[in-house]
Amino acid sequence: MPFVNKPRPYKKEYQQQLARGESEADARRKRENARDLYDREGIDRKGKDIDHKRPLSKGGSTSKSNLQLKTASANRSFSRNSDHTVKKNKPK
Secondary structure: OOOOOOOOOHHHHHHHHHHOOOOHHHHHHHHHHHHHHHHHOOOOOOOEEEEEOOOHHHOOOOOHHHEEEEEHHHHHOEEEOOOOOEEEEEEO
């Protein structure tokens, strides 16, 4: 969830992550596995992000069927209203 008009509650997010039984090392390992998958296949991902069709936080996996390459701006942006608030918490 993007925090446009208020600071991001990092402590709260960390506590929620621990409550789910996850650690940052687990999340990092999942991201590294996704990058390694593309690297092993020889796919050039320079300047691109690996997007998970179904987010890892919502039960998605790092299997090839759940991954796609997107530009950084497309992967990190959200639809906005005219007052710059987020329309919905779903990337463009």
